[in-house]
Amino acid sequence: xxxxxxETQKMQQRAQSRPTLSIGLPVYNGERxxxxxxxxxxxxxxxxxxxxxxxxxxxDSTRLICENYLALDxxxxxxxxxxxxxxxxxxxxVLRLAKAPLFKWAACGDLCAxxxxxxxxxxxxxxxxVVLVSPQTLFFADxxxxxxxxLEPFCDQQSDDPLLRFENILHNLSLNNIMNGVIRREAxxxxxxxxxxxxxxxxxxxxxxxxxxxxxxxRPLFYRRLKITPTRV
Numbered sequence: 414x415x416x417x418x419x420e421t422q423k424m425q426q427r428a429q430s431r432p433t434l435s436i437g438l439p440v441y442n443g444e445r446x447x448x449x450x451x452x453x454x455x456x457x458x459x460x461x462x463x464x465x466x467x468x469x470x471x472x473d474s475t476r477l478i479c480e481n482y483l484a485l486d487x488x489x490x491x492x493x494x495x496x497x498x499x500x501x502x503x504x505x506x507v508l509r510l511a512k513a514p515l516f517k518w519a520a521c522g523d524l525c526a527x528x529x530x531x532x533x534x535x536x537x538x539x540x541x542x543v544v545l546v547s548p549q550t551l552f553f554a555d556x557x558x559x560x561x562x563x564l565e566p567f568c569d570q571q572s573d574d575p576l577l578r579f580e581n582i583l584h585n586l587s588l589n590n591i592m593n594g595v596i597r598r599e600a601x602x603x604x605x606x607x608x609x610x611x612x613x614x615x616x617x618x619x620x621x622x623x624x625x626x627x628x629x630x631x632r633p634l635f636y637r638r639l640k641i642t643p644t645r646v
Contacts, residue, residue: 432488434462434534434595435511437520439503441469443521446638447478448522450521452595453466453636455486459530464519467507468493469500501607506589506599523593524557524636532630533595544625545618547594548634556642565590570627578622582615591627592618593635 436454437558441448454464466479468491480493491509494503503536508516515537517530526548533546547568551560586637592614604620607613 437507446522548630
């Protein structure tokens with residue numbers, strides 16, 4: 414007779430099956446840019462992650478592209494909304510679908526250097542007081558090799574005073590790239606997440622700063638594509 418696992422063994426099995434990091438990719442009609450973004454993520458030298466794609470009822474070939482990647486790599490998960498729930502709700506949904514203790518949002522069209530995840534997770538593994546790690550950002554239009562460095566003030570928030578961290582982020586709402594870093598999921602869930610108004614993501618980052626420090630990797634590892642359309646993901 415086969416041995417039935419006890420509760421402790423079941424918990425250990427579930428823990429072993431859970432990845433270290435979840436990458437949440439909300440997408441709507443991303444057929445033109447989606448494959449390049451997925452290739453960039455799957456080429457990371459840190460490999461213990463899942464990619465959770467939340468398709469916001471796309472009307473193009475996004476579903477087919479996702480199904481192809483499902484067959485190529487077991488780390489890819491695909492969920493399709495029955496109807497378009499809007500950009501804010503889709504960003505929140507992909508976070509709630511994630512399994513791992515570390516989380517990263519990935520926008521369709523953006524790219525990451527192959528050591529993006531390694532650089533960010535190394536800091537989080539070593540420093541429990543840090544809740545977000547993000548690298549410097551490069552902006553590009555069509556070709557990443559023509560990207561230009563974009564320096565943001567106050568990305569590095571390592572004060573021991575949570576109110577000072579909160580004020581620094583709140584008073585510098587041009588910091589709209591740091592949410593693309595790697596974040597402790599539990600801390601992120603303690604914020605109000607994305608609200609349905611302009612600049613919601615920046616205020617979410619200010620809330621997150623109350624729960625821990627931010628570290629900026631002093632290397633440009635994130636490539637943000639400009640003028641992505643359509644905007645409803």
